[in-house]
Amino acid sequence: MVTPKLFLTTWLLLCSVLGGAVATAVADDAAQKQVRRQAEQPLNNAPVWRAVRYGAEHSTQATGREAGVLIQSAGETWRQIRNGPITLYGGLLLILVPISIGLFYQWKGPLKLNGHPTGRLVQRFSYWERLIHWSVAITFVILAVTGILMLFGRYVLIPLIGHGGFAWFAQISKNVHNLVGPLFIAAVACMFVMFVRDNVWHSIDWQWLKKAPQVLSGKTHVPSGKYNAAEKGWFWGGVALLGLVVGISGLILDFPNFEQTRATMQVAHVVHGVGALIFVAASLGHIYMGTIGTEGAYAGMRTGYVDETWAKEHHELWFKEVNS
Amino acid sequence: MARMKFLCDAERCIECNACVTACKNEHEVPWGINRRRVVTINDGQVGAEKSMSVACMHCSDAPCMAVCPVDCFYKTEDGVVLHDKDLCIGCGYCFYACPFGAPQFPASNASAPGGQATDWFGARGKMDKCTFCAGGPEENGSEAEFSKYGRNRLSEGKLPLCAEMCSTKALLGGDGDVLADIYRERVTVRGKGAEVWGWGTAYGKPGQQSDTATSDK
Amino acid sequence: MSNAIIVKRILAVLFAASLAVVFQTGCSEPSQGLEYRDGRYAGKPDTPNWQGDAFDGKRNWEKEIKRRTKLQSEYTRPGGA
Ligand code: SF4
Ligand code: SF4
Numbered sequence: 001m002v003t004p005k006l007f008l009t010t011w012l013l014l015c016s017v018l019g020g021a022v023a024t025a026v027a028d029d030a031a032q033k034q035v036r037r038q039a040e041q042p043l044n045n046a047p048v049w050r051a052v053r054y055g056a057e058h059s060t061q062a063t064g065r066e067a068g069v070l071i072q073s074a075g076e077t078w079r080q081i082r083n084g085p086i087t088l089y090g091g092l093l094l095i096l097v098p099i100s101i102g103l104f105y106q107w108k109g110p111l112k113l114n115g116h117p118t119g120r121l122v123q124r125f126s127y128w129e130r131l132i133h134w135s136v137a138i139t140f141v142i143l144a145v146t147g148i149l150m151l152f153g154r155y156v157l158i159p160l161i162g163h164g165g166f167a168w169f170a171q172i173s174k175n176v177h178n179l180v181g182p183l184f185i186a187a188v189a190c191m192f193v194m195f196v197r198d199n200v201w202h203s204i205d206w207q208w209l210k211k212a213p214q215v216l217s218g219k220t221h222v223p224s225g226k227y228n229a230a231e232k233g234w235f236w237g238g239v240a241l242l243g244l245v246v247g248i249s250g251l252i253l254d255f256p257n258f259e260q261t262r263a264t265m266q267v268a269h270v271v272h273g274v275g276a277l278i279f280v281a282a283s284l285g286h287i288y289m290g291t292i293g294t295e296g297a298y299a300g301m302r303t304g305y306v307d308e309t310w311a312k313e314h315h316e317l318w319f320k321e322v323n324s
Numbered sequence: 325m326a327r328m329k330f331l332c333d334a335e336r337c338i339e340c341n342a343c344v345t346a347c348k349n350e351h352e353v354p355w356g357i358n359r360r361r362v363v364t365i366n367d368g369q370v371g372a373e374k375s376m377s378v379a380c381m382h383c384s385d386a387p388c389m390a391v392c393p394v395d396c397f398y399k400t401e402d403g404v405v406l407h408d409k410d411l412c413i414g415c416g417y418c419f420y421a422c423p424f425g426a427p428q429f430p431a432s433n434a435s436a437p438g439g440q441a442t443d444w445f446g447a448r449g450k451m452d453k454c455t456f457c458a459g460g461p462e463e464n465g466s467e468a469e470f471s472k473y474g475r476n477r478l479s480e481g482k483l484p485l486c487a488e489m490c491s492t493k494a495l496l497g498g499d500g501d502v503l504a505d506i507y508r509e510r511v512t513v514r515g516k517g518a519e520v521w522g523w524g525t526a527y528g529k530p531g532q533q534s535d536t537a538t539s540d541k
Numbered sequence: 542m543s544n545a546i547i548v549k550r551i552l553a554v555l556f557a558a559s560l561a562v563v564f565q566t567g568c569s570e571p572s573q574g575l576e577y578r579d580g581r582y583a584g585k586p587d588t589p590n591w592q593g594d595a596f597d598g599k600r601n602w603e604k605e606i607k608r609r610t611k612l613q614s615e616y617t618r619p620g621g622a
Contacts, residue, residue, distance in 0.1 A: 034372035043516035045334060048365050048374050052521075061341055062361035066425060070363045070376060071525065075421040079387045082417075083570050103553060106546070150393045150415070158395055163584055167394045167411035174413045178447070256448075262420050269420065326606050390570050398582035401575050401589060408585050461587045479590040481605040487613065498610030506614040513616075 055263075066261055078266040082273065090277035091152060097281045101288050111218045111294045113309055121305040122322055124226075130304055132191045136239070139184035144280045146173035146180075151273070181250050188243040195235060198226040204317070205229040223316035234286050238279065245275040327403040328456050328478075329500035329527065330487065331507060331520055332377045336494030339364050339375035343486035343495055347379070350457070350485045351474025357428045359454040360486055377486070377495045380405065380426035380454035381526035388418035388427060388453075402478070403500075404456040409472050414448035423525050426453045456497070457484040500527070 030051030037044050052058075057068035066072075125133070149157070150173050157166045208215065208222040208229040215222055222228075227235065249272035253265060260268075291298045294314075300306040311319040339362050347353065347360045360379035366372035382405045389397035389405060396411035397418075407418075418427040430449035459476030462469035469476060477485065487497030496503050507520060571583070580586055591602030611617060 031366040031369045031372040034366060034374075035369065038371045041516070043335065043514060045374060045519065048334070048372070049519065049521060052365060058363050058365045059367040060361055060363045062344065062358040064356060064358060064428060067358065067361055068363055069425060070365070070378060071423050071522065072425065073423060073525075075423055076387055079391050079421045083390055099553065099556075103550070106550065106553075154393055154395050158584075163395060163408075163411055167396065167413065170394045171413045174415055175447075256416065262425075265416070266420050326603055326610075384573075386573060389573055395571075395583075396585070398585040398587065399573055399575050400582060400587065401577055403575065406587065411585075458590060461585060464588050464590070464592070476590075478606075479588075479592075481596060481602060481609070483606070483609050483613075488609070493613055493615055496610075496613050498613065499607055502607060502610040503613075506611075506616075509614065509616055 065259060072262060074263055074266055078270065081270055086270070086273045086277070087151065087155075090273065093277055093281045094148070097284050101284060105288070105292065108217050110292055111216075113295055113307075113313060114221075115309045115313065117296075117307040117309050120308045122308055122311050122319070123304055124300045124306045124311070125304045127304065129194060130301060132187060132194055133301060135187040136184065136191050139180050139187055140283065142180050143177060143184055144276075144283070146177040147276055148280070149173045150177070178254050181247075181254055185243075185247040185251070188239060188247065192240055192243075195239075199232045199235040201232060201236075205232060221313050221316070224314075224318070225321075226315060226318040228315065230289070234282070238282055238286070242275055242279040242282070246272060246279055249275065326499040327501070328382060328498065329403070329503055329523075330379065330381055330456075330484075331496040331503045331523070333494045333496070333507070333510070334374045334376055334521060335514070336492040337362065337375040337377055338492055338494070340491065343377050343490055346485045346489050347454070350477075351455075352470075353452070353474065354430050357430065357452050359426075359428075359452065376521060377490075378424050378426075378522070379486070380422075380456070381424055381522055382456055383423075383526045384528050387421035387423065391417045391421045393417060400458065402458075404458045404478070406455055406458060406460055406473075407451065407453070408461050409450040409452075410461075412450045414450055416448055416451075418451055418453075424522070427451045428453065454484075457482070 030047045033047035034045070034051075037047050052070045053073070055069055055072045055074070057066065058070060060068045062068075150170055153166055153170060153173075157169065161169075202225065204222075204224065205228070208224050211220060211222050212230065214220045215228075249268040252260060252268035253272060256265065289297065290301060296306060296310040300310070308319070311322070341362050344358060344360050344362060348358070351359065353359055360377060362375055362377045364373060364375045366374065382399075382403055384403070386397065386399070386405050388407075389399070392407075392412075393415060394411045394413055396408045397405060398407070399405050414429060416427075416429065419425075419429070429451055455473050455476075457475060457477035459465075459469045459479070460473035462472065464476050464479040475485075477483065482488065484497040487495045490496075496506060574583065576583070577589060580588070589599070591599040596602040596605070
C-alpha cells in the first residue's frame with residue numbers, strides 16, 4: 001500500500017516543479033476570472049485563492065528567494081516522504097543488511113583459498129589505483145556517517161545525549177558533509193576513468209552471474225578477468241550510477257546559490273536520500289566481501305599485491321593475462 | 325487558554341508594507357530577512373488585485389517542526405512555534421517544508437544587498453523566522469534574547485506589533501477565538517466573503533485540531 | 542550443528558526483530574504537544590510569557606492578552622467608532 005503512495009507523492013513533487021512554468025499562464029487567466037467574479041459577486045475571491053494555490057510568484061517588495069510565492073503545498077508532501085518511507089525503510093535497510101551479512105558470515109564463514117598460498121606475489125593494484133580507491137572509500141565513509149547522523153540522530157541520539165549535545169555533532173556533520181561531498185565526487189570521477197577499462201562487461205561475466213550462489217558460498221570458482229561480475233556490478237551500479245545520482249542531487253543541495261526553488265531542492269533531497277541509503281547498504285556488501293568475507297582480498301587493496309593462488313582461483317583469466 | 329493565530333483580511337490590506345517595516349524595526353531583523361512580507365496577487369489589474377501580509381502562521385501541525393533534524397523547534401502553551409538558534413544547524417529543511425516561506429537564512433539570501441563573502445559556498449546561517457513577538461529560550465526580555473530573536477512583546481502582555489499597528493486592521497493577531505469573533509462580525513457587516521486565507525493549511529480543518537476556525541480556505 | 546550456534550542464531554533473529562520494532566515506533570514523528578514541564582517544552586528550555594515581573598500569574602496575563610486582542614476590533618473598541 002505504501003509503494004503506490006510513494007510513487008504518487010514523488011510524482012506530485014515532479015509535477016510541482018513543472019507546475020511553476022504553467023502557473024504564470026494560469027495566473028493571468030485567474031485575474032480575468034477575478035475581474036468578472038468581482039462584478040457579478042462582489043467580495044468573492046475564490047479565483048484569486050485558487051490561483052495562489054498553483055504556487056506562482058506574485059509581486060512583493062520583499063527580496064529573497066520565492067518571496068512572491070504566498071503558499072507552497074509541496075513542502076508538506078516532502079515532509080511526509082522524508083519523515084515517512086525514507087526514514088522508515090532507510091532505517092530498516094541499514095539495520096537488516098548488516099544483520100543478514102552477519103548471519104551469512106556465521107553460516108558460511110569467509111571464502112577461503114582451496115589451494116595453498118605459493119608465497120609468490122602478483123601486483124593487482126598500482127599505487128594510483130589504491131590511492132584513488134582509498135580516497136573514494138574514506139570520503140564515502142565520512143559522508144555516510146555524517147549523513148546517517150543527520151537523518152536518524154534525532155530519533156537515536158537526542159534521547160541519549162540531549163538536544164545540545166546532538167546539535168553540536170549535527171553542526172559538525174553538516175559542515176563536514178558539505179565540504180567532503182565535492183571531494184568525493186572528484187575522487188569518484190577519477191575512479192571511473194581509471195577503473196572503467198577493466199570493468200567492461202564480457203560474455204563470461206554471465207556465466208559467473210549464473211553460478212553466483214555457488215561462487216559466493218565457496219563451492220566453485222568461475223574464471224573471470226580482473227574483476228568478476230559482482231565487482232563490475234558494484235562499479236556500474238554503485239560507483240557510476242549511484243555516484244552520479246547522489247553526486248548531482250548532492251550538488252543541488254550543497255550549493256543553493258543558483259536560485260534553485262524549494263521544489264527543486266525537495267526533489268533533490270528525496271533522490272539524494274533514497275540514493276544514498278541504497279548506496280550505503282550496498283557498500284556494506286562490498287566492504288564485507290573486501291575484508292572479512294574473502295580471505296586475502298583486503299591485503300590486495302592495502303598492499304597492492306595478492307598471492308598467485310588467490311589470483312588463479314578468483315580471477316583466472318586476469319592471472320593468465322598478467323603471466324603471459 | 326489562548327491559542328495565538330494571525331489573520332489577514334484580503335479585503336482590507338492596502339499593501340502599505342507597514343507591518344513589514346514595523347517588524348524589521350521592532351526586532352532589528354538582519355539584512356536580507358523579512359519575517360513578514362506582503363504579497364500582491366494580480367498586481368495592477370483593476371478589480372482583481374488583492375494583497376496579503378504573510379509570516380509564520382504558527383501552524384498546529386507544523387511541518388518545520390517535523391522535519392528539523394536537530395529538533396530545535398518547540399511550541400509554547402499559547403500555540404506559538406519558536407525555535408532555539410543555539411541548536412539550529414542551518415540545514416534549510418524547515419524552509420523546504422514550510423507552506424508560507426517563513427524560515428529564512430542570513431547568508432543564503434545572497435540576492436539581497438549586503439550578501440556576505442561566504443555566500444559562494446551556500447552556507448546558511450541560523451534560521452530566522454517570526455516569533456509572534458515571543459522571543460526565544462533566553463530569559464524573557466533579556467539582551468541575549470533580543471539580539472537573537474528580537475523583542476518579547478508577549479511577555480509584556482502585548483501582541484505582535486505588525487497586527488497591533490495595522491492601520492486598516494487587515495492584519496489581526498492574538499487569541500484565535502477572539503480573532504474569529506472579530507472577523508465574523510466584520511463579515512456580517514459586509515454581508516459576504518467569509519474565507520480566512522491560510523487557516524486551513526496552518527490550523528487544520530475546523531474540529532480536526534483543538535483549534536477553532538470560522539471557515540477555512 | 543552445535544547447540545551454541547543455534548542459540549546464537551535465535552538470539553540474533555530476536556535482536557533484529559526487536560530493533561525493527563523499536564525503530565518503527567521510535568521513528569514515527571513525535572507529537573507536537575504543548576506540555577510545559579520542568580521549565581521545558583519537549584526538552585527545550587523557555588520561560589512562559591506570563592512568568593515575570595509584569596504579571597501576577599497566568600490568569601492576569603491571559604486577561605490582558607484577551608483585552609488587547611479585542612482592541613483590534615474597531616466595532617467594539619472602547620471609546621472607538
Ligand atoms: S508557518 Fe512555516 S515556520 Fe511557521 S509554524 Fe508553520 S511551517 Fe513552521
Ligand atoms: S535550518 Fe535550523 S531550524 Fe531549520 S530545520 Fe535545519 S536545523 Fe532545524
